[in-house]
Amino acid sequence: MTSAITRRGAAPLAATAAGPAPRPTEATNTPPAPPSSRFETTKRAPAAANPRDVSSTFEALYQSAKAGTLTLPADADQYVYLMVPGFVAPKSALKPNQEALLALGLDARMSTDPELEHPVNVKASVGENAEALAASIAQLARETGKQVIPIVHSSGAPELHQALIDHPELRAQVHCAIALDGTYGGTPLAERYENLKPVVKHAVDALAAKAGIDPQGITDVVEGNREAYLRAHPFPSDVLAFNVAASFNHGFSFLKPLVALLRKDSPGGASDGMVPTANQTLPGQPVAYLGQADHSDLITHRPFSKQSPEAITLAAVSFALTEAAR
DSSP states (O other), X not given: OOOEEOOTTSOSOEEOSOOOOOOTTSOOSOOOOXXXXXXXXXXXXXXXXXXXXXXXXXXXXXXXXXXXOEEEOTTGGGEEEEXXXXXXXXXXXXXXXXXXXXXXXXXXXXXXXXXSSSOOOTTSOHHHHHHHHHHHHHHHHHHHSSEEEEEEETTHHHHHHHHHHHOGGGGGTBOOEEEESOOTTOOHHHHHHHTSXXXXXXXXXXXXXXXXXXXXXXXXXXXXXXXXXXHHSOOOTTSOEEEEEEOXXXXXXXXXXXXXXXXXXXXXXXXXXXXXXXXXXXXXXXXXXXXXXXXXXXXXOOTTOOOOHHHHHHHHHHHHHHHHTO
């Protein structure tokens, strides 16, 4: 798969693959002049009640990226892209996404990199990682003089959310954000853990402790806890957060039994096998719904998967940069 960054001053977006026409709710791809200050952000209107569905526009970009014909916006090389894996994510998580950006000469880092002053710990709680993420964003902005674009997966979404709430000064250092399978609204699977019989829960916690895993990371994404946090602390309306919300219905996936389990917890609701699709969205923020994708498809190469994490990343970056420039 190949892609290219346009020369500075060239047309901001050129996705040549055919795709469905944008929905009436979707904006055009003509950005205004970028902010003049290095860390100046464009104030956005207050969030609407529902997420904004941009699936058709994203699908066209995605198909173009898979075909190797996608051209990224001219300012793509002006930012640092920070990969933020979720709770107990494998080391391979977000590596294809990072490599897709590195292949284009972009500055793409892993938030778990021990060379950072405060690397993210995938076995830690949302609160602990929110602090680490805040420190890493500030460090990268300081050292490079560039704004940061976090690309977060799963519980990385609430971690970024809390970082922006607890450290509002970061909002000038974050150009925009991209979330894949973001656990903004939590997951019923976490509540199943909370409702284990005390003796079973104690045993599970003991095993987690031996593995260095903080069970608070599970409690943090209980749906009720996330709902309360979102109500008390809405996602900042002056930070664009583009979300790719996945769902899986048929085909091969190790998470298929969990898809069925979540369907029992949320009757009629779609999920990616870990998080209900509806919980992967934010009010007023753009979302692309991606079918036939489980919780790992957007960040790893899963056997028999129909998705390309590299192409998803390039399409998401293209959309987010264009949208953030409005």
